[in-house]
Amino acid sequence: xxxxxxxxxxxxxxxxxxxxxxxxxxxxxxxxxxxxxxxxxxxxxxxxxxxxxxxxxxxxxxxxxxxxxxxxxxxxxxxxxxxxxxxxxxxxxxxxxxxxxxxxxxxxxxxxxxxxxxxxxxxxxxxxxxxxxxxxxxxxxxxxxxxxxxxxxxxxxxxxxxxxxxxxxxxxxxxxxxxxxxxxxxxxxxxxxxxxxxxxxxxxxxxxxxxxxxxxxxxxxxxxxxxxxxxxxxxxxxxxxxxxxxxxxxxxxxxxxxxxxxxxxxxxxxxxxxxxxxxxxxxxxxxxxxxxxxxxxxxxxxxxxxxxxxxxxxxxxxxxxxxxxxxxxxxxxxxxxxxxxxx
Amino acid sequence: xxxxxxxxxxxxxxxxxxxxxxxxxxxxxxxxxxxxxxxxxxxxxxxxxxxxxxxxxxxxxxxxxxxxxxxxxxxxxxxxxxxxxxxxxxxxxxxxxxxxxxxxxxxxxxxxxxxxxxxxxxxxxxxxxxxxxxxxxxxxxxxxxxxxxxxxxxxxxxxxxxxxxxxxxxxxxxxxxxxxxxxxxxxxxxxxxxxxxxxxxxxxxxxxxxxxxxxxxxxxxxxxxxxxxxxxxxxxxxxxxxxxxxxxxxxxxxxxxxxxxxxxxxxxxxxxxxxxxxxxxxxxxxxxxxxxxxxxxxxxxxxxxxxxxxxxxxxxxxxxxxxxxxxxxxxxxxxxxxxxxxx
Numbered sequence: 156x157x158x159x160x161x162x163x164x165x166x167x168x169x170x171x172x173x174x175x176x177x178x179x180x181x182x183x184x185x186x187x188x189x190x191x192x193x194x195x196x197x198x199x200x201x202x203x204x205x206x207x208x209x210x211x212x213x214x215x216x217x218x219x220x221x222x223x224x225x226x227x228x229x230x231x232x233x234x235x236x237x238x239x240x241x242x243x244x245x246x247x248x249x250x251x252x253x254x255x256x257x258x259x260x261x262x263x264x265x266x267x268x269x270x271x272x273x274x275x276x277x278x279x280x281x282x283x284x285x286x287x288x289x290x291x292x293x294x295x296x297x298x299x300x301x302x303x304x305x306x307x308x309x310x311x312x313x314x315x316x317x318x319x320x321x322x323x324x325x326x327x328x329x330x331x332x333x334x335x336x337x338x339x340x341x342x343x344x345x346x347x348x349x350x351x352x353x354x355x356x357x358x359x360x361x362x363x364x365x366x367x368x369x370x371x372x373x374x375x376x377x378x379x380x381x382x383x384x385x386x387x388x389x390x391x392x393x394x395x396x397x398x399x400x401x402x403x404x405x406x407x408x409x410x411x412x413x414x415x416x417x418x419x420x421x422x423x424x425x426x427x428x429x430x431x432x433x434x435x436x437x438x439x440x441x442x443x444x445x446x447x448x449x450x451x452x453x454x455x456x457x458x459x460x461x462x463x464x465x466x467x468x469x470x471x472x473x474x475x476x477x478x479x480x481x482x483x484x485x486x487x488x489x490x491x492x493x494x495x496x497x498x
Numbered sequence: 499x500x501x502x503x504x505x506x507x508x509x510x511x512x513x514x515x516x517x518x519x520x521x522x523x524x525x526x527x528x529x530x531x532x533x534x535x536x537x538x539x540x541x542x543x544x545x546x547x548x549x550x551x552x553x554x555x556x557x558x559x560x561x562x563x564x565x566x567x568x569x570x571x572x573x574x575x576x577x578x579x580x581x582x583x584x585x586x587x588x589x590x591x592x593x594x595x596x597x598x599x600x601x602x603x604x605x606x607x608x609x610x611x612x613x614x615x616x617x618x619x620x621x622x623x624x625x626x627x628x629x630x631x632x633x634x635x636x637x638x639x640x641x642x643x644x645x646x647x648x649x650x651x652x653x654x655x656x657x658x659x660x661x662x663x664x665x666x667x668x669x670x671x672x673x674x675x676x677x678x679x680x681x682x683x684x685x686x687x688x689x690x691x692x693x694x695x696x697x698x699x700x701x702x703x704x705x706x707x708x709x710x711x712x713x714x715x716x717x718x719x720x721x722x723x724x725x726x727x728x729x730x731x732x733x734x735x736x737x738x739x740x741x742x743x744x745x746x747x748x749x750x751x752x753x754x755x756x757x758x759x760x761x762x763x764x765x766x767x768x769x770x771x772x773x774x775x776x777x778x779x780x781x782x783x784x785x786x787x788x789x790x791x792x793x794x795x796x797x798x799x800x801x802x803x804x805x806x807x808x809x810x811x812x813x814x815x816x817x818x819x820x821x822x823x824x825x826x827x828x829x830x831x832x833x834x835x836x837x838x839x840x841x
Contacts, residue, residue: 305804305805306804307650307748307804309652309733309746311654311696311735311737325694326676329672329676330676333669333672333673333676345780347784347786348786351668351738351739351740351785351786352739352784352785352786353654353737353739353744353784353785353814354782354784355780355782355784355797355798355812357780359780360777360778360780363800363801363803364758364777364798364799364800364801364810365800365803366780373803386803386804386805387803387804388748388802388803388804388805388808388810390652390746390798390810390812392654392744392746392812394654394696394737394738395694395737395738395739396694396695396696396738397694401696401735403652403733403735403746405650405731415707434703434707435703437688437698437700437702437703437709439697439698441690441695441696441697441698442694442695442696443690443691443694443695454698455698455707455733456707457706457707457708458706458707459731460706460708460716460729460730460731461648461649461650461729461730461731462648462729462731465731467707467731467733469698469733469735471696
């Protein structure tokens with residue numbers, strides 16, 4: 156066995172799971188052994204990694220024995236069921252689900268922003284909600300220019316946030332529409348038509364009137380930024396796009412907003428952010444530019460003409476990469492760089 | 499010749515032009531003679547109306563002779579060229595273009611809101627920008643509950659705002675994508691890929707950083723509402739949707755925001771507005787519900803948790819109907835009801 160990490164992926168057959176395997180290869184993530192795990196339903200399937208076909212096993216009580224780091228991306232229920240099994244077996248768990256994000260002593264981490272929330276004793280790290288990650292990547296650098304007091308966001312979220320099944324539904328429903336049919340047979344329960352449609356995010360509405368996605372973005376963004384004083388107004392909406400989210404954002408500073416030039420400068424220098432803001436060519440962030448890219452794209456930077464303290468911008472980021480798998484792998488890389496994982 | 503109006507439609511072959519003919523039939527608009535006009539390029543084509551095939555003529559110096567009311571929907575350049583010809587010939591012009599909207603003595607009218615801007619001597623009425631109409635239909639009724647001081651809007655605009663060519667481009671580009679092709683050949687100049695994409699509105703960016711569409715929505719909404727004190731923050735975005743626009747709106751009142759119940763009540767009573775706000779079923783306004791409907795749909799009504807004076811809502815309206823042709827026909831109906839047109 157070569158030196159490197161014994162890695163497990165729980166949820167290996169999902170949309171995010173597939174991205175993990177690609178990222179391990181692309182980034183030369185030091186994998187000495189890769190254990191692919193999924194529900195019993197998917198056991199027996201295979202996935203390709205470094206030219207080999209690896210079997211997918213049903214997750215079980217001994218599945219994490221000897222594992223150094225386990226990436227979880229199989230939903231909150233499975234994370235709650237298996238996280239303590241994995242950490243008890245000695246693995247560090249990096250969890251993409253919402254299960255532990257708001258637990259006080261679980262770090263909720265975007266490495267470019269709050270990697271220091273992870274310490275030597277950390278055994279469980281939560282990956283934030285995709286929309287919150289993409290938003291905070293654009294917000295965090297602005298804090299060098301002034302204190303933020305309020306953020307107003309409307310999202311344009313892709314199908315990938317609902318997993319591989321929702322991506323397939325969008326494709327199939329669009330094909331059906333173009334063929335003059337009523338709709339596709341594989342419409343997931345509770346979803347409206349998706350072909351050429353826009354709809355309020357398909358999570359339950361809470362007492363406040365916010366849906367669960369909006370509540371996550373608001374609470375998690377505060378935790379990531381480490382600032383409970385920032386007030387958020389978030390509207391989460393699905394659009395017929397495959398894998399990158401967009402966000403229309405107004406940032407209100409405590410004092411006068413920084414200039415467009417100053418904002419461009421800090422975003423140009425920010426790791427993981429790419430400025431796409433070419434007014435004369437009408438070239439700004441969009442899903443077809445952000446898809447399969449690691450960077451979060453930011454543009455349409457302009458003063459909020461309704462408020463001297465306000466600044467507007469438009470963001471696009473790949474939901475499966477920086478919104479999920481890439482952020483998780485970056486957390487593992489950070490832990491390895493700090494010597495928190497075996498080398 | 500039966501009693502009724504001699505009607506001309508300039509731009510008869512466009513996406514809005516087609517809606518005029520359907521609306522005249524549907525609403526029993528009293529047409530005694532219908533003259534279909536377009537550019538020389540489209541002359542010789544025909545259009546169906548009341549079971550007859552009507553010829554489309556090239557617009558010319560005598561095209562408006564004897565016409566009582568002329569609906570213009572052929573772009574600002576053509577409106578500027580032909581409006582005075584038509585009014586000099588004695589016609590009332592109802593203009594869907596941006597040519598005269600911000601001219602001081604030209605009424606900019608949404609009949610449910612400011613029909614009184616039209617007087618007996620009015621010969622030219624401007625139909626507002628589609629996004630502004632749909633927005634103001636939801637804003638105007640709220641003024642019964644308090645003074646509005648600021649409105650923050652992010653739009654989800656359909657292809658129909660760019661006319662029949664843009665709708666066809668969206669369909670063709672989506673087909674090409676699903677067939678695994680690079681894209682379609684009929685991409686209009688300056689537009690990015692449209693299949694499964696979202697992009698900043700394709701109008702030039704002004705010095706302020708706003709694009710022309712955003713500037714129109716801000717200025718025209720103030721004129722429609724007759725309130726220059728309201729501050730607007732508008733971000734206009736195109737989504738891959740065929741014919742209905744959506745808008746995510748935060749309304750800030752001078753004092754504490756009205757309750758959700760009070761807002762629902764005034765919107766339920768507002769003409770031309772339909773409340774679609776079923777939290778338990780996650781049923782809210784969306785393009786596939788708003789398409790081919792006369793009413794503007796409003797829902798997701800909830801407090802702005804970031805501001806006690808704020809209120810959030812989500813709107814959808816058919817861009818070709820209330821956003822254009824329907825609003826124009828309603829203006830003509832209002833003028834006829836008041837005796838400003840021959841009967």
